[in-house]
Amino acid sequence: DLLTFSVIKADVGGYVGHSNVHPELLETARKQTAEAISSGLLIDAYVTNCGDDLQLIMTHRHGVDNSEVHQFAWDTFVACTETAKSLKLYGAGQDLLSDTFAGNITGMGPGVAEMEFEERPSEPVIVFMADKTSPGAWNLPLFNIYANPFNSPGLVIDTKMHQGFEFEVMDVIDHKSIRFVCPEEMYEMLMFIGAPRRYMIKHVYRRMDGMIAASASTQRLSLIAGKYVGKDDPVLVTRCQSGLPAVGETLEPFTFAHTAEGWMRGSHHGPLMPCSFEDATPSRFDGPPRVIAAGFQVAEGKLIGARDMFADPAFDRARAQANEVADYLRRHGPFEPHRLGLDEMEYTTMPQLMEKFKDRWVDESE
Ligand code: 13P
Ligand code: 13P
Ligand code: MG
Ligand code: MG
Ligand code: MG
Known part of the structure; x- marks a missing residue:
């Protein structure tokens, strides 16, 4: 049972300008990751931000480039974009360069760093x-x-x-x-x-x-x-x-x-x-x-x-x-x-x- 460590991130709206992520976006993302842990998709998750970029740090057992994990990240960014739009945050949905998810988030705008390993x-x-x-x-x-x-x-x-x-x-x-x-x-x-x-x-x-x-x-x-x-x-x-x-x-x-x-x-x-x-x-x-x-x-x-x-x-x-x-x-x-x-x-x-x-x-x- 190898462990997969996935970090997937996107800028879906800045607060104020390009300087930070609004707390409501972090809250939306944390609700989503809690659900994904309950459903068994993820083992654990840590949500944070660096500047205006929303960061999903996730562990699971589905391997790298897994379409369900990528879909989850994409859906979370879409949900956060809705929150960003309601607050008229700057550049809502900025890094979501496609309208529809097609199986793998790579090449669609969000940044991805993943690795699979045996936990020491x-x-x-x-x-x-x-x-x-x-x-x-x-x-x-x-x-x-x-x-x-x-x-x-x-x-x-x-x-x-x-x-x-x-x-x-x-x-x-x-x-x-x-x-x-x-x-x-x-x-x-x-x-x-x-x-x-x-x-x-x-x-x-x-x-x-x-x-x-x-x-x-x-x-x-x-x-x-x-x-x-x-x-x-x-x-x-x-x-x-x-x-x-x-x-x-x-x-x-x-x-x-x-x-x-x-x-x-x-x-x-x-x-x-x-x-x-x-x-x-x-x-x-x-x-x-x-x-x-x-x-x-x-x-x-x-x-x-x-x-x-x-x-x-x-x-x-x-x-x-x-x-x-x-x-x-x-x-x-x-x-x-x-x-x-x-x-x-x-x-x-x-x-x-x-x-x-x-x-x-x-x-x-x-
Ligand atoms: P971000 O990629 O962090 O949104 O920065 C864009 C920018 O133009 C800052 O001046
Ligand atoms: P400690 O004795 O504090 O565990 O430090 C060991 C070490 O190798 C630090 O680089
Ligand atoms: Mg950016
Ligand atoms: Mg920005
Ligand atoms: Mg940024």
């Missing part, structure tokens, strides 16, 4: 949830957790990790994936994952036995919709300890407020600020991008938690660094590299401007 004698799991950024934001921390011995001394000290980890990387433009083994292919892999807009880490496996260690959401809303419809606001599930990176090794990369795309109108670069659940309310220039970490001990599928892992003064300096970098980048106003490059603006303003000025260009090739 002790099973600490951390769910990372971000707002105002894209799934590529996980590349740098995932590399540090599973491939950098200066971050994770477990790679040096724990013999179960000496063979390293295998990374599954998605090419979200060409819709294909590749697996790299680390440490051998670390340098080549970095060439790809260092370009996090296109190449995104989807899964990480321990090489010793193929055990799944991490699973991330990698949907890109603009590629699904063909236009800007809000940021992806990704999630990441990681298992910890006993031959995997420890809880503290898994959190450690977030002491660096690294630069990620997102922030205002999804069109800027900004620092990823680790924060407590309470502070996951991006307001300044709709940001800066936030990440929260919910820690659970899983017991027979029950979610013991959540512990608010970034509610620790040891992350204060990362938060201060994020504010400093935010000030620095903001001074660039509409200039790159604060504003995203032209390839990304193709989903927003550029096509209209190119059309508007198409007859005004003077040929200077002579």
Whole structure:
């Protein structure tokens, strides 16, 4: 009896603007998950939010990509959208890009990170949830957790990790994936994952036995919709300890407020600020991008938690660094590299401007 850990999330309306989820939406979602637990579909569920994104953290025994679990998540988001509409919340139903559910929620707008595993004698799991950024934001921390011995001394000290980890990387433009083994292919892999807009880490496996260690959401809303419809606001599930990176090794990369795309109108670069659940309310220039970490001990599928892992003064300096970098980048106003490059603006303003000025260009090739 393998356990499935599913995190499915969507922005179905912001309170106020894009800064938070209204308590009534959380209440609606909690009622629905309570029913799904009673009916036996789910073993347990934890409902929360990061910024304006509603998060359904669920355990069950139906495997990944299960149509009933996905249908349940979709129906919950639809019900919450109704609540959002009644309160005229901002962007009600924003991430529901389709009118009808067709068996699998992947590709319909909501973000999905799932994994199936045999529950260990002790099973600490951390769910990372971000707002105002894209799934590529996980590349740098995932590399540090599973491939950098200066971050994770477990790679040096724990013999179960000496063979390293295998990374599954998605090419979200060409819709294909590749697996790299680390440490051998670390340098080549970095060439790809260092370009996090296109190449995104989807899964990480321990090489010793193929055990799944991490699973991330990698949907890109603009590629699904063909236009800007809000940021992806990704999630990441990681298992910890006993031959995997420890809880503290898994959190450690977030002491660096690294630069990620997102922030205002999804069109800027900004620092990823680790924060407590309470502070996951991006307001300044709709940001800066936030990440929260919910820690659970899983017991027979029950979610013991959540512990608010970034509610620790040891992350204060990362938060201060994020504010400093935010000030620095903001001074660039509409200039790159604060504003995203032209390839990304193709989903927003550029096509209209190119059309508007198409007859005004003077040929200077002579
Ligand atoms: P404790 O002695 O507090 O259990 O710590 C053990 C450990 O390995 C921390 O990384
Ligand atoms: P969200 O994806 O969090 O809704 O952000 C959209 C946006 O444009 C913020 O300025
Ligand atoms: Mg929003
Ligand atoms: Mg959001
Ligand atoms: Mg969004």
